[in-house]
Amino acid sequence: MRLSQLLIVTLREDPADAEVPSHRLLARGGYIVKTAAGLYTYSPMMWRTVRKVAQIVREELDREGAQELMMPILHPKELWESSGRWERYVADGIMFTLKDRKGAELCLGPTHEEVITDYANTFVSSYRQLPVNLYQIQDKFRDEIRPRFGLMRGREFVMMDAYSFDIDQAGLDAAYAKMDAAYRRAFARCGVEFRVVQADAGAIGGSGSEEFMVIADTGEDAILYCDDCGYAANVEKADSLTEKVDDAGAPAPMERKETPDVRTVEQLQAFFDLPTRRMAKTLLYVATYGDREELAAVMMRGDHEVNEVKLQNALDCLSVALADEEKIKQATDAEVGFAGPVGLPEGTRLLADRLLDGQANLLCGCNETGYHVLNVNAGRDCAKPEYFDLRLASAGDRCPKGDGTLRSARGIEVGHIFKLGTKYSEAMDATFTGQDGKAKPFVMGCYGIGVSRTPAAAVEQCHDDRGIVWPAPIAPFEAVVAILDIKKSEQCELAEKLYGELREAGVDVCLDDRKMSPGAKFKDLELLGLPYQVIVGRKASEGTVEFIVRKGLEKSDVAAAEATAKVRELLGR
RNA sequence: CGGAGCGUAGCUUAGCCUGGUAAAGCGCUGGCUUUGGGAGCCAGAGAUCGGAGGUUCAAAUCCUCUCGCUCCGACCA
Numbered sequence: 336m337r338l339s340q341l342l343i344v345t346l347r348e349d350p351a352d353a354e355v356p357s358h359r360l361l362a363r364g365g366y367i368v369k370t371a372a373g374l375y376t377y378s379p380m381m382w383r384t385v386r387k388v389a390q391i392v393r394e395e396l397d398r399e400g401a402q403e404l405m406m407p408i409l410h411p412k413e414l415w416e417s418s419g420r421w422e423r424y425v426a427d428g429i430m431f432t433l434k435d436r437k438g439a440e441l442c443l444g445p446t447h448e449e450v451i452t453d454y455a456n457t458f459v460s461s462y463r464q465l466p467v468n469l470y471q472i473q474d475k476f477r478d479e480i481r482p483r484f485g486l487m488r489g490r491e492f493v494m495m496d497a498y499s500f501d502i503d504q505a506g507l508d509a510a511y512a513k514m515d516a517a518y519r520r521a522f523a524r525c526g527v528e529f530r531v532v533q534a535d536a537g538a539i540g541g542s543g544s545e546e547f548m549v550i551a552d553t554g555e556d557a558i559l560y561c562d563d564c565g566y567a568a569n570v571e572k573a574d575s576l577t578e579k580v581d582d583a584g585a586p587a588p589m590e591r592k593e594t595p596d597v598r599t600v601e602q603l604q605a606f607f608d609l610p611t612r613r614m615a616k617t618l619l620y621v622a623t624y625g626d627r628e629e630l631a632a633v634m635m636r637g638d639h640e641v642n643e644v645k646l647q648n649a650l651d652c653l654s655v656a657l658a659d660e661e662k663i664k665q666a667t668d669a670e671v672g673f674a675g676p677v678g679l680p681e682g683t684r685l686l687a688d689r690l691l692d693g694q695a696n697l698l699c700g701c702n703e704t705g706y707h708v709l710n711v712n713a714g715r716d717c718a719k720p721e722y723f724d725l726r727l728a729s730a731g732d733r734c735p736k737g738d739g740t741l742r743s744a745r746g747i748e749v750g751h752i753f754k755l756g757t758k759y760s761e762a763m764d765a766t767f768t769g770q771d772g773k774a775k776p777f778v779m780g781c782y783g784i785g786v787s788r789t790p791a792a793a794v795e796q797c798h799d800d801r802g803i804v805w806p807a808p809i810a811p812f813e814a815v816v817a818i819l820d821i822k823k824s825e826q827c828e829l830a831e832k833l834y835g836e837l838r839e840a841g842v843d844v845c846l847d848d849r850k851m852s853p854g855a856k857f858k859d860l861e862l863l864g865l866p867y868q869v870i871v872g873r874k875a876s877e878g879t880v881e882f883i884v885r886k887g888l889e890k891s892d893v894a895a896a897e898a899t900a901k902v903r904e905l906l907g908r
Numbered sequence: 909c910g911g912a913g914c915g916u917a918g919c920u921u922a923g924c925c926u927g928g929u930a931a932a933g934c935g936c937u938g939g940c941u942u943u944g945g946g947a948g949c950c951a952g953a954g955a956u957c958g959g960a961g962g963u964u965c966a967a968a969u970c971c972u973c974u975c976g977c978u979c980c981g982a983c984c985a
Contacts, residue, residue, distance in 0.1 A: 346918095346919060346934085347920085350919075351914090351919090352978050354979075372977065427983075429984085446985095477983085481980095481982090488983095492985065494985050546985095643982085747985095749985070819943075822943080852943060852945085854946050858945070881944090
């Protein structure tokens with residue numbers, strides 16, 4: 336490809352709305368142009384990269400025996416009603432919905448469990464046809480509350496979604512392991528540094544799930560990991576340490592204390608001279624279940640924070656949110672800052688972090704403005720709470736699996752694998768006939784890769800102050816031969832020769848024959864980030880070219896006759 | 909949805925407070941020169957100032973409403 340014939344427009348200034356490096360550099364390099372909020376047009380160069388990622392993913396999935404197919408983007412409402420998700424997704428507002436000319440309701444597919452399950456139900460009728468693993472690479476549509484960061488969170492994006500169908504849990508475990516292996520190979524091939532972490536299954540549902548995170552400071556997810564044992568988890572999911580507080584002695588009589596204007600844990604600590612771990616703060620949450628709301632009181636050790644994802648799972652509700660001031664006053668009959676388990680209104684659901692289970696003599700609020708109570712013992716002074724692991728783990732905690740210490744990092748979620756089980760097959764009555772002649776629901780897994788997010792994550796991880804530094808496997812071109820002065824015939828001739836040689840050698844190379852000043856060309860190639868650059872300039876007449884490795888901008892003069900071999904060597908061919 | 913902010917040429921912005929001929933840089937077009945670090949000169953094209961109302965002799969500027977976009981929180985590949 337000759338760059339003079341490729342539509343490349345780079346900008347000298349950053350677009351005003353770009354905040355993170357990947358958005359800034361992809362926009363400035365002309366790789367993406369915003370069409371509307373969260374909607375981008377990919378340039379020819381960008382599309383080459385997206386296709387390379389897709390191809391790597393395709394190859395690795397195919398190696399595990401997965402089969403590519405294509406499903407419609409438009410889905411009928413009825414299909415989503417059969418799984419029970421229509422109402423929820425519409426209520427969430429995440430789904431784009433529309434009506435056809437007859438007034439029938441449709442949605443733009445945000446994910447394809449319904450369509451694929453229906454397909455499998457139609458086509459797979461016997462255990463003899465199983466296992467089967469089907470995938471597609473296609474645009475997904477989600478009306479994100481806040482699209483942002485360019486390709487990192489768009490409303491339309493390219494996704495690989497795969498679905499496995501098995502006869503039993505063991506089959507699912509095997510399919511899941513294969514996908515895990517395929518994902519590891521695919522992301523390694525893409526040249527990104529990633530980590531696999533345990534994850535909350537969220538709205539998709541199911542038993543087990545792991546996320547593939549590209550490590551980058553601008554990642555939207557926080558992860559915790561332990562270098563000792565390899566434990567790693569999304570902070571939403573991370574298990575918390577299990578050791579209890581030191582012994583607080585035998586249960587002592589409860590005492591009501593006047594604590595004027597003492598509301599926060601810090602203030603209490605100063606007031607009572609008690610360690611924060613001897614206090615239980617009580618937070619009031621509003622849990623939403625479809626069309627009804629319920630109030631829940633959550634007790635947490637004074638020095639710990641609530642993990643709202645865990646809380647949501649414990650309550651088995653659609654969403655949780657801290658109660659506002661008015662609701663708190665209504666429920667506790669007190670100002671904010673004095674809520675506690677003692678004397679809560681009848682019927683209020685009371686939960687507590689499991690670390691409080693069996694803990695004696697806690698300091699709590701007592702639902703009366705200006706008062707706290709000392710020596711609260713659950714079961715004696717207040718209702719026995721339901722205990723769950725509700726604590727937000729944090730860096731510095733002891734690893735839940737060993738003696739190591741948890742460290743934290745930020746990650747960009749580029750892949751996610753789930754063990755769904757029979758959630759969808761049962762809801763949609765999708766069955767096959769087993770060996771015993773009886774109908775059985777498919778045991779399913781689902782798997783996603785953000786195909787358009789992955790290059791953005793790669794840029795996030797791999798750039799410098801001059802521009803993008805593409806990993807070679809997903810760069811729009813692996814190498815470029817650049818003519819510095821296209822009016823010099825010896826430069827053009829040598830460049831054409833090298834360009835031909837590299838193509839012969841199977842290198843994905845382009846010829847930069849654009850008419851621009853040398854300085855502009857250098858800057859442009861740095862911004863565009865092609866991994867290996869062969870610069871044909873002044874020394875062309877001596878048979879010498881400049882070789883630039885974009886990563887680190889290492890430069891050296893090499894004999895033109897050696898240039899092709901050098902590129903091949905660096906590409907490992 | 910809640911909070912904050914921004915809409916002026918393809919891009920980045922000035923002008924708005926204090927109403928009075930829409931401005932600059934980049935990019936684009938033509939010409940001449942230039943060619944190893946975003947070249948110079950000359951000549952051009954390009955904006956009904958997001959939209960609608962209002963105030964005023966007069967609105968990019970003041971007021972009201974609306975639409976769009978960005979940022980901070982809950983969703984997810």
